[in-house]
Amino acid sequence: MSNYTFSNGIAPMTGSATRNIFSLLTRPEIISFAGGNPARDCLPTKEIGECTAEVFADDATAKRCLQYGATEGIPELREEIIRLAKDTGIVANGDGSPIAHNNVQILSGGSQGLDLLLKAFCNPGDVVLVEDPTFLGFLATVQSYAAKAIGVKMEDDGFDLADLEDKIKKHQPKLLYVISAFSNPTGKTHSAAKRKAAAELAGRYGVVVAEDDPYGKLRYSGTAVPAMKSFDTADCVVYLSSFSKTISPGMRCGFAIGQADIIRKMAIGKQGTDLHTSNLSMMAIAKYLQKGYFYPNIEKSIPIYRQRKDAMVAALQKYMPEEFQFNNPEGGLFIWGEFIGKGSKINTAEVFPKAIERNVAYIQGSVFYADGSGPNTLRLNFSNESPERIDQGIKALGELFKEEL
Amino acid sequence: MSNYTFSNGIAPMTGSATRNIFSLLTRPEIISFAGGNPARDCLPTKEIGECTAEVFADDATAKRCLQYGATEGIPELREEIIRLAKDTGIVANGDGSPIAHNNVQILSGGSQGLDLLLKAFCNPGDVVLVEDPTFLGFLATVQSYAAKAIGVKMEDDGFDLADLEDKIKKHQPKLLYVISAFSNPTGKTHSAAKRKAAAELAGRYGVVVAEDDPYGKLRYSGTAVPAMKSFDTADCVVYLSSFSKTISPGMRCGFAIGQADIIRKMAIGKQGTDLHTSNLSMMAIAKYLQKGYFYPNIEKSIPIYRQRKDAMVAALQKYMPEEFQFNNPEGGLFIWGEFIGKGSKINTAEVFPKAIERNVAYIQGSVFYADGSGPNTLRLNFSNESPERIDQGIKALGELFKEEL
Numbered sequence: 001m002s003n004y005t006f007s008n009g010i011a012p013m014t015g016s017a018t019r020n021i022f023s024l025l026t027r028p029e030i031i032s033f034a035g036g037n038p039a040r041d042c043l044p045t046k047e048i049g050e051c052t053a054e055v056f057a058d059d060a061t062a063k064r065c066l067q068y069g070a071t072e073g074i075p076e077l078r079e080e081i082i083r084l085a086k087d088t089g090i091v092a093n094g095d096g097s098p099i100a101h102n103n104v105q106i107l108s109g110g111s112q113g114l115d116l117l118l119k120a121f122c123n124p125g126d127v128v129l130v131e132d133p134t135f136l137g138f139l140a141t142v143q144s145y146a147a148k149a150i151g152v153k154m155e156d157d158g159f160d161l162a163d164l165e166d167k168i169k170k171h172q173p174k175l176l177y178v179i180s181a182f183s184n185p186t187g188k189t190h191s192a193a194k195r196k197a198a199a200e201l202a203g204r205y206g207v208v209v210a211e212d213d214p215y216g217k218l219r220y221s222g223t224a225v226p227a228m229k230s231f232d233t234a235d236c237v238v239y240l241s242s243f244s245k246t247i248s249p250g251m252r253c254g255f256a257i258g259q260a261d262i263i264r265k266m267a268i269g270k271q272g273t274d275l276h277t278s279n280l281s282m283m284a285i286a287k288y289l290q291k292g293y294f295y296p297n298i299e300k301s302i303p304i305y306r307q308r309k310d311a312m313v314a315a316l317q318k319y320m321p322e323e324f325q326f327n328n329p330e331g332g333l334f335i336w337g338e339f340i341g342k343g344s345k346i347n348t349a350e351v352f353p354k355a356i357e358r359n360v361a362y363i364q365g366s367v368f369y370a371d372g373s374g375p376n377t378l379r380l381n382f383s384n385e386s387p388e389r390i391d392q393g394i395k396a397l398g399e400l401f402k403e404e405l
Numbered sequence: 406m407s408n409y410t411f412s413n414g415i416a417p418m419t420g421s422a423t424r425n426i427f428s429l430l431t432r433p434e435i436i437s438f439a440g441g442n443p444a445r446d447c448l449p450t451k452e453i454g455e456c457t458a459e460v461f462a463d464d465a466t467a468k469r470c471l472q473y474g475a476t477e478g479i480p481e482l483r484e485e486i487i488r489l490a491k492d493t494g495i496v497a498n499g500d501g502s503p504i505a506h507n508n509v510q511i512l513s514g515g516s517q518g519l520d521l522l523l524k525a526f527c528n529p530g531d532v533v534l535v536e537d538p539t540f541l542g543f544l545a546t547v548q549s550y551a552a553k554a555i556g557v558k559m560e561d562d563g564f565d566l567a568d569l570e571d572k573i574k575k576h577q578p579k580l581l582y583v584i585s586a587f588s589n590p591t592g593k594t595h596s597a598a599k600r601k602a603a604a605e606l607a608g609r610y611g612v613v614v615a616e617d618d619p620y621g622k623l624r625y626s627g628t629a630v631p632a633m634k635s636f637d638t639a640d641c642v643v644y645l646s647s648f649s650k651t652i653s654p655g656m657r658c659g660f661a662i663g664q665a666d667i668i669r670k671m672a673i674g675k676q677g678t679d680l681h682t683s684n685l686s687m688m689a690i691a692k693y694l695q696k697g698y699f700y701p702n703i704e705k706s707i708p709i710y711r712q713r714k715d716a717m718v719a720a721l722q723k724y725m726p727e728e729f730q731f732n733n734p735e736g737g738l739f740i741w742g743e744f745i746g747k748g749s750k751i752n753t754a755e756v757f758p759k760a761i762e763r764n765v766a767y768i769q770g771s772v773f774y775a776d777g778s779g780p781n782t783l784r785l786n787f788s789n790e791s792p793e794r795i796d797q798g799i800k801a802l803g804e805l806f807k808e809e810l
Binding site: 007008009015016037038048049053056062064066067068108111112114120124140146244249252262264268273274275280281284 | 409410411412413415418419420421442443448449450453454458460461464467468469470471472473474513516517519520524525526527528529531542545546551579611613649652653654655656657667669670673674676677678679680681682683684685686
């Protein structure tokens with residue numbers, strides 16, 4: 001075998017905690033609260049099948065689908081995305097000009113936008129600021145660029161703004177990463193006031209913000225909040241979203257909306273990896289949006305998700321020890337929990353193998369912290385199991401954690 | 406606007422030469438020898454339409470398609486790829502064990518494999534060795550990692566092995582990049598003897614080889630050569646290929662075959678960008694291979710490509726000045742040309758706008774050199790125009806270059 005050496009970024013990496021237990025999760029007896037999959041019942045197979053068939057119904061369209069396309073993505077999908085973004089308050093650039101095609105980059109899933117922003121802005125050793133805790137996939141991608149993620153203190157309605165400003169001054173970060181609604185892993189949402197304040201702070205200090213919003217449309221109570229990007233008068237926020245939670249993750253399609261020079265550098269980065277997103281995914285999703293299937297399918301999905309979330313909240317109240325503190329999010333896919341008091345000695349990573357023995361999976365919370373802290377925390381996904389299995393799985397977890405106290 | 410700073414890798418990049426003239430090429434009056442598109446007539450729209458319809462014919466399959474998948478790719482496609490690789494002589498790892506699923510990573514196009522190998526191995530400042538000239542997309546991706554590409558001297562049948570060994574010793578490169586058959590841009594092919602020798606050299610010095618083979622199946626004369634990977638007893642060669650030239654580039658699907666630890670690190674890199682390749686692309690292509698459509702479609706395509714290549718060779722002989730030297734490749738999509746003698750003062754980049762005025766596009770050769778040399782060279786693609794338009798376009802180019810002498 002060759003005596004090759006991996007790069008400084010990749011060498012220490014062993015793969016995503018969620019991805020590594022993926023094979024476990026295919027065993028049907030496992031009740032999984034570990035992933036972030038949309039509910040199987042919410043996947044619009046009939047509608048996407050219809051849209052896909054239309055691509056091949058006409059030979060000129062089919063030829064266009066199978067040939068190379070532009071890196072930026074097909075125009076009809078960018079058009080639909082501009083329309084969709086208005087519903088989240090994103091209508092104009094900082095100079096007041098309307099969001100146009102050159103502000104939109106189609107991505108092969110929203111995560112690709114994080115990779116492209118890191119590639120565009122980060123040299124090895126650079127700092128990016130993140131919510132603490134945050135999406136573990138982003139922390140991994142930061143590591144692959146040999147950059148450094150530093151956590152900002154969080155309150156229930158968004159950043160601790162004093163800590164954010166202190167850390168911007170101290171670390172001169174290249175990026176600030178924010179999941180503005182129903183965060184993965186915490187389920188928390190930044191308030192409009194905090195979004196506006198954070199956008200202003202970032203603009204003042206010249207920090208580019210990656211506003212990641214894959215979950216915002218999945219709201220089960222309360223009222224929608226405009227995107228942080230809608231408050232962005234300095235053109236420093238790049239809004240990222242995805243159709244993974246609202247249409248299909250398997251199609252790998254998302255998008256970025258931002259200042260045209262930044263979008264251009266993201267396109268240059270994309271030229272060097274997958275060149276463009278699958279035309280078939282883009283064309284099927286564009287047709288799906290054009291036909292008006294988007295919001296009705298979300299409206300059909302929301303009662304299913306709300307019921308599962310409520311089932312998990314009820315089961316947690318019923319079965320978990322009183323030392324377990326958890327939230328009841330207004331949307332998204334995740335509930336975040338923490339063991340307090342005499343439970344704070346519980347290490348959820350160490351307990352995990354015992355949970356698997358009892359056929360239940362969750363994700364240890366420490367993987368979501370920039371510094372690997374939070375040993376007594378965990379993330380629970382409620383979207384991918386029936387209310388009955390949620391009850392059964394949380395009951396098993398409750399018994400296990402009571403034994404661990 | 407924010408005072409952000411792009412990364413050292415991305416800051417100087419302005420986008421691929423071919424991608425930047427993409428918008429020009431959509432004007433129907435332009436005869437384009439610039440791209441690398443497969444012929445429109447060779448795109449199997451009917452067969453891919455059929456395979457796609459089958460995915461949605463069964464709801465369980467459709468659900469699997471729309472849900473998240475494994476980063477490595479769907480097993481049935483990896484199975485087909487293992488079978489396909491045998492036809493190129495790739496049957497075993499260095500220790501003699503047969504190529505297995507953990508040796509195969511599905512990619513969103515072959516180019517993604519280059520990105521993932523650079524991410525896996527290169528720190529800023531590291532050297533990678535390339536053929537001179539080579540694929541400009543690779544040179545751009547190297548730059549995006551702030552790594553440095555150094556060209557190796559080439560002979561008609563592959564590397565100048567003395568120069569290769571000298572440069573390995575001198576630069577201790579992390580990667581050696583090779584397009585083993587019908588190179589982009591030169592159309593040249595490495596002989597079996599040179600492939601074996603290069604694989605042995607790389608193995609001896611612990612250099613990982615990226616063997617890129619998107620064009621190998623498009624052979625119009627001569628006999629097939631086993632992959633460099635087939636001579637790789639040191640497990641240092643990663644074989645990359647793509648379905649872009651043999652099925653469809655718009656589906657964005659390719660693959661890597663290599664030593665399991667390297668494939669694992671590529672998968673970790675992929676987790677941080679697009680997570681997995683579009684399930685719909687993978688499932689449609691797996692069905693296409695299972696149904697035996699692959700080789701018959703290539704056999705139907707080859708006469709079309711051969712005719713176009715022959716038309717271009719004939720037109721170049723007829724119309725170009727005698728100071729223009731060019732090759733007649735045995736396969737692939739490209740003819741490489743060089744102005745010699747009193748033609749050597751011709752700068753193909755400077756002439757390009759005049760060619761566009763005459764409605765003909767080519768790619769200046771200098772973009773394919775690691776050091777930007779070769780001002781008097783150019784690349785001509787013959788796959789995407791009819792023999793009549795090839796004659797007409799080369800006639801216009803011949804007239805133009807004769808005026809420039």
